[in-house]
Amino acid sequence: MEQASKLNTAALGLISKYFGQSTAEVYGQFFSGEPDDVIITSLSEIMVDYVGEEKAKDEINKMIGEVNI
Numbered sequence: 001m002e003q004a005s006k007l008n009t010a011a012l013g014l015i016s017k018y019f020g021q022s023t024a025e026v027y028g029q030f031f032s033g034e035p036d037d038v039i040i041t042s043l044s045e046i047m048v049d050y051v052g053e054e055k056a057k058d059e060i061n062k063m064i065g066e067v068n069i
Contacts, residue, residue, distance in 0.1 A: 006067040007036045011043045014063050018050060040064075 008031050016024035031039050040060065047056035 005036060005039075007064070008034075008039055010063045010067045011039050014043065014059060015046070018047070 008028075011031065012024045012028050015027050027042075030042070034042075044056060044060060047059060050056075051059070
């Protein structure tokens with residue numbers, strides 16, 4: 001089994017925070033094996049729709065800083 005990237009794990013944590021654990025589990029399956037740029041793009045799209053562009057950028061940049069990409 002492929003180990004999830006740190007970014008994948010952090011993205012799922014952010015999804016869980018805003019959308020709940022069951023939604024994070026669905027995205028976990030979707031993100032499985034995807035490169036980090038696809039994960040960031042998908043995360044950005046759903047976050048912008050939910051919290052707005054500025055808040056989404058802030059949250060994603062904070063998350064990326066925490067995983068030290």
